Amino acid sequence: MDSRNFLFCSLDAALVGDLAWQVKREGHDVRYYIEAESDRAIADGFVPKTDDWRAELDWADVVVFDDIWVGSDVGTGELAAELRAEGHAVVGGTPNTDRLEDDRGYATEVFEDHGIDPIPSEVFHDFDAAIDHVRTNPAPYVVKPLGEVQNVKRLLYVGREDDGSDVVDILRAYEKSWGHRMKGFQLQRRVEGVEVAVCGFFDGDGFVEPINFNFEHKKLFPGNIGPSTGEMGTSMFWAGRNRLFEETFGKLEGWLAEEGYVGSIDINCIVNENGIHPLEFTPRFGYPTIVLQEESLESPTGEFLHDLAHGRNPSPEVHGGYQIAVRVVLPPFPFDDEKTYDESSRNAAIVFDTPDGSPPEGVHIEDAKLVDGQWRAAGESGMPLVVTGTGETMADAREQAYDRIDRVLLPNCYYRDDIGERWVDGDGDRLQAWGYLGP
Known part of the structure; x- marks a missing residue:
């Protein structure tokens, strides 16, 4: 493929630096815009930056948005739709697909309109009404904040008590400490089973094959203990249009085509012997x-993004086994404590125990920068690196990833050492036994 021009846009936090770096290493011209002042140094030294993303539109062959947020507001879907109407090739959503994440009640309506049965849930904007609902309908619930505050991942709470009493206590606490910022929240019944996400890349007309199936590890500590972090790691594999896909995105393909959606889209589900229960x-x-x-793509990433944005139904080659990613973090992640970050993590040097000091394969940047040849932590969040591994089995992928982490020398860092274990310990067997992974 000839060299192309890629414009990556982070209109809130900087998230897509590693993807931009990969495309640059493949020989393409890249410019990266970051809106958040606190994140401006992220990816410095790895990719060229721009201070005005709109000024680069005529230069760009492909525009890539990394999130739905424009500051504290939802908005990249609207921007992407406007740019497409002007003739630009864009990886990004639409106003309606942005709503799928921002408005959980709307997402539930979309599921139901297309014959997909979500877990029973209700959206509330009043804490007293929600507490009355739990007391009238006692059960374990999951509390999911809505709007901008949902990005504070530790506020997601999974109830443990059968009568919902712990959820009542949590709602009372949230009302006092977060009520001024929560524009609402969803109460969703807790369902037992295997948590798995169905993820597809959509080119504006249909899904690209193969399909990605991944398993999130959201809690801070091994064993799924501690505060929710967004994610501490992921395990995954690629497959065809199996039952998991057909009973979720298979029913939404026409709607996404009408929207003209382009990019990655994911439905996280709880799956058990009784069916597939979409969460979000x-x-x-x-x-x-x-x-x-990106690591598991065996064909060029830049070519894939270019063909996706231009609606050319790409056919990427992917690793045929299993893959895991481990997020390596620094204090005070996942909390905000500027003093602790300044003392323990800001500008921390990242060193690699390799013969020439270069990073081993599978080490990716997140909140990192390159200064005079030295990798350093950047930004304010304490998430400098992601380390990946691949293998013919999930155990092989785990071994490779953690061997690579052993060669990362980063004082005060921490990470989960159990990414992928759920699959090995039985999740894979259960999904296969219930008939979800076949052709």
């Missing part, structure tokens, strides 16, 4: 999921 949409790249997807 992610109508954008997932993080660090996109890093692992």
Whole structure:
């Protein structure tokens, strides 16, 4: 493929630096715009930057948006739709697909309109009404904040008590501490089973094959303990249009084509012997999921993004086994504590225990920068690296990833050491036994 011009846009937090770096390493011209002042140094030294993304539109062959947020507001879908109408090739959503993530009630309507049965849930804008609902309908619930505050991942709460009493306590606490920022929240019944995400790349007309199936690890500590972080790691594999796909995105393909959606889109589900229960949409790249997807592509990433944005139904070659990604973080992640970050993590040097000091294969940047040849932590979030591994089995992928992490020398870093274990310990067997992974 000839060299192309790629414009990557982070209109809120900087998320897509590694993808931009990969495309640049493949020989394409890249410019990266970051809106958040606190994140401006992320990816410095790895990719060229621009201070005005709109000024680069005529230069760009492909525009890539990394999230649905424009600051504290939803909006990249609207921007992407406007740019497409002007003739630009864009990887990004639409106003309606942005709503799938921002408005959980709307997402539920979309599921139901297309014959997909979501887990029973209800959206509330009043804490007292939600507490009355739990007391009238006692059960374990999941509390999911809506709007901008949903990005504070530790606010997601999974109820443990059968009568919902712990959820009542949590709602009372949230009302006092977060009520001024929460524009609403969803109460969703907790369902037991295997949590798995169905993820497809859509080119404006249909899904690209193969399909990606991934498993998020959201809690901070091994064993799925501690605060929710967004994600500490991902395990995955690629497959065809199996039952998991056909009973979720297979029913939404026409709607997404009408929308003209382009990019990655994900439905996280709970699956058990009784059926597939969708939880939520992610109508954008997932993080660090996109890093692992990029690692497992065996054909050029830039060519794939270019063909996707131009509606050319790409056929990427992917790794045929299993893959895992591990997020390597620094204090005070996942919390905000400027003093701790300044003392322990800001500008931390990242060193690699390799013969020539270069990073081993599978080490990817997240909140990192390159200064005079030295990798350093950047930004304010304490998420400098993602380390990946691949293998013919999930155990092989785990071994490779953690061997690579052993060669990363980063004082004070921490990470989960159990990414992929759920698959090995039985999730894969259960999905196969229930008939979801066949052709």
